[in-house]
Amino acid sequence: METECRKGIEMPDTFDAIVIGGGVIGASTAFHLKSLGCPRVLLVERGDICAGGTAKSCAIIRTHYTVQSNSVLALKSLEVFQNFSEVLSDPDADSGFVNSGYIILAADDDIAEHLLESVSTQSSAGVDTYEISPTEALELHPRLNVEDAKVLAYEPNSGYADPYLTTTGFISAGRKLGVEVRPNCTVTGLMMEGQRITGIETTQGPVHAKTVISAVGPWTGNIATWAGLSIPLEVSRHIVLTFRDANPYEATLPIVKDMTTANKMYFRPSSGGVALVGTGDHGEPVYNADELDENVSDDFVLHQGGQMAHRMPSFTNAELVASWTGPYDITPDWNPVLGRVPEVDGLILAYGFSGHGFKLAPMIGKILAQTTLNEACDVDPHPYRLNRFAEGELLTGAYGVGSIS
Incomplete structure (x- = not known):
């Protein structure tokens, strides 16, 4: 050849x-x-x-x-x-x-419709994914608040x-x-x-x-x-936070993608019993990936902490453990x-x-x-x-x- x-x-x-x-x-x-x-x-x-x-x-x-x-x-x-x-x-x-599993949730809107369409398409292509009920979501992740989640899907693998x-x-x-x-x-x-x-x-x-x-x-x-x-090519700055609750965040709890939030928040377990929290939105444009501002504003921490407390009420009084920034090439x-x-x-x-x-x-x-x-x-x-x-x-x-x- x-x-x-x-x-x-x-x-x-x-x-x-x-x-x-x-x-x-x-x-x-x-x-x-x-x-x-x-x-x-x-x-x-x-x-x-x-x-x-x-x-x-x-x-x-x-x-x-x-x-x-x-x-x-x-x-x-x-x-x-x-x-x-x-x-x-x-x-x-x-x-x-x-292998923690992955839960994605949406409100009753266009995103929910796209979510269901995607699950159907992927399932027919051999991906192990399916819609779950709020009750099933709580069985997988007992800490979640899913009252405002109208459509939920799960990937067990x-x-x-x-x-x-x-x-x-x-x-x-x-x-x-x-x-x-x-x-x-x-x-x-x-x-x-x-x-x-x-x-x-x-x-x-x-x-x-x-x-x-x-x-x-x-x-x-x-x-x-x-x-x-x-x-x-556009480079943007993205922020990741880790929060600690009074009880350790179990390493086997599913990742959660919250499509009800404007910044498409997600969180997953991380070492030390903390929850790692990020966003899937545009972030802040930067001109040099070598000069990312590592400072994270109190307003951002409070906003993300508030979203976390809504989705997981046990994190209402959680403490910020660490923060860092990284570049996206978009x-x-x-x-x-x-x-x-x-x-x-x-x-x-x-x-x-x-x-x-x-x-x-x-x-x-x-x-x-x-x-x-x-x-x-x-x-x-x-x-x-x-x-x-x-x-x-x-x-x-x-x-x-x-x-x-």
């Missing part, structure tokens, strides 16, 4: 494929490249592995989407999280996956994972196959001959390759500038860009995950590797092409903009 990973001229620093970015997408891509037979694979990361956006992820694993291709990616990725060490052929690999364990699991498994990993190696430019990629410039010197896969998320604007591209339709760039031969982009990339990372890494090797992809990447925006074929979900798509 002819691929782009052919043996080329031997040079001191020459690879068949270079992956830029040491987060979960890059780590998954590098692993899959090597496991599919690419001879020489290099992953470069400007800092430590899993020190960027992945480190801030809430790592929720669900399959609920109204964009069907997302649901397929999520279902296939869930199977990887469930069988992580087996898929990676590494007995030491552990994603930290906890969903849960959450550990971003660091997942990322380093892919890295370790990839290294055992022969992936070379260079942390603390900053990319400073692309090497090109005309409109063809020939490698990258780094703080450790030039590295040659015919294929470069960019998996740097909110920092993709730099790659686009070096390649002479104009891409749709496209106009809140769905990723995956694949080759027609204008630049040898450049493959993966960006715009808009807050829901972690759960898709296992399969995204695989289809990026398959794209690199000119192999048939397990999931068709065509809907995620960069040119869809110019062509007016956006992947906007039924819920509108937001990370749940």
